[in-house]
Amino acid sequence: MKPFNIKIGYGANQVTLTIFPIDEYQYKVIYYGAILGAVKYDIDCWESIPSEELEADDLPLYQHDVNSGRIYLILNEATVDEIGNEIEDLLTGGEDL
Known part of the structure; x- marks a missing residue:
């Protein structure tokens, strides 16, 4: 699967993120050309993948x-859920994974 962009609300702002699929249910989250983190779909919910489990490849970790x-973006539970919901909507046309 190819990388794709999503937009999420973050406070009063809207942020564009690039999503790089790792496998069917895991995705790297890219912000301004660096890895902000990663999310995975696991048993009916979205979770953050700890940074020590990520392979950076050619991209640096976001600092x-x-x-x-730029907006100081943090992958907290609400942000992970919103990113996951946007990924789901884009990949499934609004149907659950």
Whole structure:
């Protein structure tokens, strides 16, 4: 599967993320050309994959720069759920995985 983009709401902002499929139910989340983290679908819910379990490949891990003007994005439970829901909607046309 090829990488694709999703948009999520984050506070009052909308953020575009690139999603790189790892396998059928695991996805790397890319933000400004670096790996923000990864999510996986496991038994009817979305979870974050710990960064120590990720292979960075050619991309660096994302490090927020306070002077960049970018939104400080954190993969908390709500963000992971929203990313997962967007992935699901895009891949299944709105039907559950």
